[in-house]
Amino acid sequence: MIKVIGLANASTTPATSRWTAAVSSDTWIVPTFLVVWCAFVVLPLLVLFAYSFFDTRFYATVYRPSFTTWISIFQSGRLEVALRTVRIALAVTAIDLVIAFPFALWLAKGSASKGTKAIVIALLTIPFFLDLSSRTIIWRAIFDQHGTINTTLLDLHIIQAPLSWMLYTEWSVHFGLIIASFPTMVLPIYLALSIIDDSLLQASADLGATPAQTLVRVIIPLAMPGIMAGVLLTLGPVLAAWVEPAMLGGGFVNLLSNSVESAYTSLRYPVVAALSTFVILLLAALLVILLLVARRFGDALSTFRVMRS
Numbered sequence: 001m002i003k004v005i006g007l008a009n010a011s012t013t014p015a016t017s018r019w020t021a022a023v024s025s026d027t028w029i030v031p032t033f034l035v036v037w038c039a040f041v042v043l044p045l046l047v048l049f050a051y052s053f054f055d056t057r058f059y060a061t062v063y064r065p066s067f068t069t070w071i072s073i074f075q076s077g078r079l080e081v082a083l084r085t086v087r088i089a090l091a092v093t094a095i096d097l098v099i100a101f102p103f104a105l106w107l108a109k110g111s112a113s114k115g116t117k118a119i120v121i122a123l124l125t126i127p128f129f130l131d132l133s134s135r136t137i138i139w140r141a142i143f144d145q146h147g148t149i150n151t152t153l154l155d156l157h158i159i160q161a162p163l164s165w166m167l168y169t170e171w172s173v174h175f176g177l178i179i180a181s182f183p184t185m186v187l188p189i190y191l192a193l194s195i196i197d198d199s200l201l202q203a204s205a206d207l208g209a210t211p212a213q214t215l216v217r218v219i220i221p222l223a224m225p226g227i228m229a230g231v232l233l234t235l236g237p238v239l240a241a242w243v244e245p246a247m248l249g250g251g252f253v254n255l256l257s258n259s260v261e262s263a264y265t266s267l268r269y270p271v272v273a274a275l276s277t278f279v280i281l282l283l284a285a286l287l288v289i290l291l292l293v294a295r296r297f298g299d300a301l302s303t304f305r306v307m308r309s
Contacts, residue, residue, distance in 0.1 A: 052276075052277050053067065053069065054066075054273075056267070073278070081258075086239070086282060091174065092181060093181075097227070100185040100230065104187075104189040105219070109193060109201070124186060136176055139172070139176060140248065143167040144167055150162040168253075176247070176248045186230070188229035188230040189223060189230050193223050196219065196222050200218055224294050235286060239279050240257055242261060246261075
C-alpha cells in the first residue's frame with residue numbers, strides 16, 4: 001500500500017511541478033493579455049477614431065474620409081458644451097476628492113472599530129448594486145418645487161415661495177454627480193491608505209514631524225496611487241455621464257453626453273464617434289496633467305512596492 005502511494009506521488013509530482021511552473025511563468029500570460037486587450041479594447045477604439053472621419057448625408061454614412069464631421073462639431077456650438085462638461089467634471093472630481101480623502105483617512109487609520117468599518121464599506125458598495133436611474137430620479141422628488149424640501153420649508157414658514165434653483169440647474173447636476181461618484185473616489189483611496197504601515201507614521205511622529213507634515217510628506221505620497229485611481233474612476237464616468245444631466249438638468253444643462261445621445265437618435269454615427277473620441281482625448285490630456293502633478297508628491301508607485309513586499 002505504501003509503495004502504491006509512493007508511486008502515485010512520484011508519478012504526479014513531476015506533472016504538478018510542470019503545471020505549477022507553467023502557471024507561475026509569465027512568458028505567455030503577458031503576451032496573451034496584451035493580445036486580448038488589443039483585440040477587445042484598443043482595436044475598437046481605433047475603429048471608433050477612424051469612423052469619426054466619415055460623414056452622414058440623408059441618414060446614411062458616407063465612407064469617404066474627410067474632416068467634415070470634426071469641423072461641424074466645433075462650428076455647431078458643441079465646443080461650448082465640451083468646455084462646460086470639462087468644467088463640471090473637474091469641479092465634481094475636486095469636490096469628491098476633498099470630501100473623500102479625510103473620510104478615507106478616518107476609515108483606514110481612525111479609531112473606528114472593525115464592525116463600524118465593515119458597515120461603512122458595505123454602505124459604500126450598496127450603490128453599485130442599484131440602478132443609477134433609480135438612485136438619481138429620487139432627488140427630483142426631493143428638490144422639486146413641490147418636493148420634500150420646499151414643502152417642509154413652506155410649512156415651517158421659513159420661505160414664502162418655493163426654491164426653484166434646486167432642480168434643473170447646474171447645481172442639481174453637480175449634486176447628483178457628486179453623490180453618484182463618491183464611492184468610486186473613496187474606495188481606492190481607502191485601499192491605498194489601509195496598506196500604509198503604521199510604523200511609518202509612528203516613526204514620522206518620533207522624528208518630530210507634526211500631523212500636517214506627516215500628512216504631506218508621508219501619507220499623501222504613499223496614498224498617491226489610490227488618489228490617482230479615485231480621480232480617474234471619477235473623472236472618466238463624469239465626462240461621459242448622461243443620467244444625472246438628463247434627470248436633474250431637465251434639458252437645461254447640456255453636456256457632451258446629451259450631444260452624443262442627440263446624434264445617435266438622428267442616426268449620425270460619425271458624429272457619435274467624433275464626440276466619443278473627443279471625450280477620450282480630453283480624458284487622456286487630463287491624465288497627463290494628473291501624472292505631472294502627482295510627480296511633485298514623489299514616487300507614485302511607492303504604494304505598489306509596499307504591497308509587493
